[in-house]
Amino acid sequence: MSYPMDSVLLPRNKDACPSPAPAGCWRLRAGHAVSLQPQAHGLLHIAQGRVWLTLGDGYDHVLAAGDSIALQPGRLAVLEPWAAPGAQDVAFAWDAAAPPVACATPAAGDWERSVARPLWDLGQALGVALRATGQLARGLARWALHRAVPGGARAVPQCRGG
Numbered sequence: 825m826s827y828p829m830d831s832v833l834l835p836r837n838k839d840a841c842p843s844p845a846p847a848g849c850w851r852l853r854a855g856h857a858v859s860l861q862p863q864a865h866g867l868l869h870i871a872q873g874r875v876w877l878t879l880g881d882g883y884d885h886v887l888a889a890g891d892s893i894a895l896q897p898g899r900l901a902v903l904e905p906w907a908a909p910g911a912q913d914v915a916f917a918w919d920a921a922a923p924p925v926a927c928a929t930p931a932a933g934d935w936e937r938s939v940a941r942p943l944w945d946l947g948q949a950l951g952v953a954l955r956a957t958g959q960l961a962r963g964l965a966r967w968a969l970h971r972a973v974p975g976g977a978r979a980v981p982q983c984r985g986g
Contacts, residue, residue: 849915857904860895864920867892872915874906883936884944894921 849871852858860868868877870887877885877893879901886906887893895901905914 849917852903852905852914852916854905854907854913857902860901860903860918862895862897862899862901862918864897866895866918866920868895868901868903869917869919870914871917873912874908875914875916876904876906878902878904883941885936886940 849869852875868887869892870889872889874886874888877887879885879895879899885893903914903916
């Protein structure tokens with residue numbers, strides 16, 4: 825389900841948030857997700873916990889308490905608490921803002937491109953390598969067992985060209 829950012833989902837004033845989330849914030853419990861669609865430029869602030877954010881830009885973003893990200897109007901944002909053992913609920917806030925300045929610091933994007941994304945790719949590659957290693961080990965074990973059984977090599981019909 826998707827909500828416009830200026831709907832009743834987000835508070836109009838900073839005192840409208842339920843406790844124990846920090847004042848001015850919304851709480852997102854572990855195991856839940858929320859889709860937001862801003863109607864104007866603004867900043868999404870993470871006040872508590874860590875969140876996995878998907879913007880449909882081909883990358884997943886992980887934000888921690890104190891991090892902010894600029895969101896464009898009409899762009900869908902899906903937030904999910906980072907699923908780590910002992911993870912706490914997420915508290916987030918939305919502040920309407922002017923469109924981001926083009927000369928903003930690229931530190932967060934640089935981290936995403938140079939560290940986070942390659943680390944995720946490496947994890948995926950290691951998973952594929954482990955699965956392939958398991959399949960190879962099973963195949964070699966079957967082949968060795970076949971060769972070890974008396975008459976195993978002769979039990980398989982030989983193909984003859986002709």
